[in-house]
Amino acid sequence: MxxxxxxxxxxxxxxxxxxxxxxxxxxxxxxxxxxxxxxNGLWSCPGGGxxxxxxxxxxxxxxxxxxxxxxxxxxxxxxxxxGADYFYTYPNGDQVYFVSARFVTREVWGELKADGQETxxxxxxxxxxxxPVTVNDQTHLPRLRDKILRGEL
Amino acid sequence: MGYLSxxxxxxxxxxxxxxxxxxxxxxxxxxxxxxxxxxxxxxxxPGGACELGESLEQTxxxxxxxxxxxxxxxxxxxxxxxxxxxxxRYPNGDEVYNVSAIFLGRYEGEEITxxxxxxxxxxxxxxDSLPAIMGPVNQKALELLLEARNRGEL
Numbered sequence: 678m679x680x681x682x683x684x685x686x687x688x689x690x691x692x693x694x695x696x697x698x699x700x701x702x703x704x705x706x707x708x709x710x711x712x713x714x715x716x717n718g719l720w721s722c723p724g725g726g727x728x729x730x731x732x733x734x735x736x737x738x739x740x741x742x743x744x745x746x747x748x749x750x751x752x753x754x755x756x757x758x759x760g761a762d763y764f765y766t767y768p769n770g771d772q773v774y775f776v777s778a779r780f781v782t783r784e785v786w787g788e789l790k791a792d793g794q795e796t797x798x799x800x801x802x803x804x805x806x807x808x809p810v811t812v813n814d815q816t817h818l819p820r821l822r823d824k825i826l827r828g829e830l
Numbered sequence: 831m832g833y834l835s836x837x838x839x840x841x842x843x844x845x846x847x848x849x850x851x852x853x854x855x856x857x858x859x860x861x862x863x864x865x866x867x868x869x870x871x872x873x874x875x876p877g878g879a880c881e882l883g884e885s886l887e888q889t890x891x892x893x894x895x896x897x898x899x900x901x902x903x904x905x906x907x908x909x910x911x912x913x914x915x916x917x918x919r920y921p922n923g924d925e926v927y928n929v930s931a932i933f934l935g936r937y938e939g940e941e942i943t944x945x946x947x948x949x950x951x952x953x954x955x956x957x958d959s960l961p962a963i964m965g966p967v968n969q970k971a972l973e974l975l976l977e978a979r980n981r982g983e984l
Contacts, residue, residue, distance in 0.1 A: 680847075688840045692882050694833070694849045696912075696929050729845045729927050732913030757907060757931060759849075760885025774882050776849050776929065778910060 680728050685771060692764070695773035697813075698737040699724020700749060701781045701821050703830070708801040709821065711808065712744055715795045717768060721811040722779060722818075723747075723796070733778040741785075744796045750784030755824060756817045765812055777813040781821060781830060833882050838924060845917070845925040851890040852877025852930060852967065854908060854975050855900070857937045860984060861954035862975065864961065865897055872962040873955075875971060876900075877930070886931040894935075898952055905933040909974050916966050932971045934984075 678686070684693060699722035702710040711720040725740040727733065734752055741747050756779040763775040791799050802808065804822040824830050837846060852875045855863040864873040876897045880889040887905055894900050909932050916928040937954075955961065957976050963969045978984055 684837075684841060684846070688837065693837075694847060694880070694882070696847050696849060727847065727912065727929070729847070730914040730917065733910060733929075735913065754910065757886070757910060759880070759931075760888060761883040764883070776880075776886070 679726065681726050690770045690772055692772040692774055694776055695726055696776045697724055697726045698733040698740070698778045698780070699813075699817075700737045700741045700752060701779055701817070702741070702745075702747065702749070702785050703781060703783050703825075704801050705783075706801075706803070707825055708803050709818065710745065710789075710799065710801050711810070711814075712791065712796045713798040713808075714811070715797055717811070718797075719811045720802075720808045721814045723799075724777075724779075725795075734780065737778070737780050742787075744792065745799055746790035747785045747787040749782045752780035752782050753830075754778060754780050756820045758813055758816050762816075763812055775813050777817070779813075779817040779821070781824075783830075832879065834879050843923040843925060845927055848926040848928050849880040849886070850878055850928060850930045850967070851880060851886040851893065852932045852971060853890045853894050853902070853905065853935055854932060854971060855894070855898075855902060855935045855937050856984065857954045859954075859956075860979065861956050862960075862972070863898065863900075863937065864953060864955050864963075866951040866953070867964060870964055872964040873960075874964040874968045875932075877932075877967075887933065890931070890933045900937070900939075902935040902937065905935045908932045908934040908978075909971065911967055911970055915970070918965060928967050930967045930971075932967075932974075934975075 723744040727736040759776045878893040911930045
């Protein structure tokens, strides 16, 4: 079991901070890699919760590997979200306040592969035409788009 | 009761994430605001734990008000601290992994008037002559601040 599951076993569904990190992988057309999540069916950047002792960047790399089968080169931090706007109730009733960081990279290697459980599907999307994304990525992805438009990536 | 103390009642002393925020407040001379802790004989940046529903920036502003009685204009995210080096075990045995957002702000006022309970003394310190600093989060934040200053980025 992971950190959050172990806490849930003790505290039930009450609101917890869920600290997480994810990676926006950009291809040469500035499309972003998204995964359809097994836990709620929404799309998001490959990412997930930090385990105790992990940094945001370490968690981001681990989740990219576990959820998409990819290794990444340099990761650039670009966005952090937290607060009342990032409250979420999972279909099973578990309540969280997300604290979520996003990194961006263009350097990845490996074979793109969904595990079929945490990740149902993996696809690249243009940032102007996104599918329904998680509450965190509703903020992170427009920030990424603005950063690209400003020529910062 | 706060988030952490409520959670502690349920989970005991096991390691949990402590989500928090701190402020590096610089005056016009580029000195940083530190507070002398009454609970330990060292110094820290204003900051503390995030409550449910607060953003990290809101936490930073609240702590700056509670601990130093100060309001600040723009706050810029300076660094994000996380990972094994920010593990801390309190004297009572409670274990935490700190996850901290450190913000940078500018103090434009002339003098400070400490009146908060937690704080014995507030003072702006030159970055080249800092006192003993409390804990890994504050130490790392000030180390990165000094590096940024040396690169001419402040």
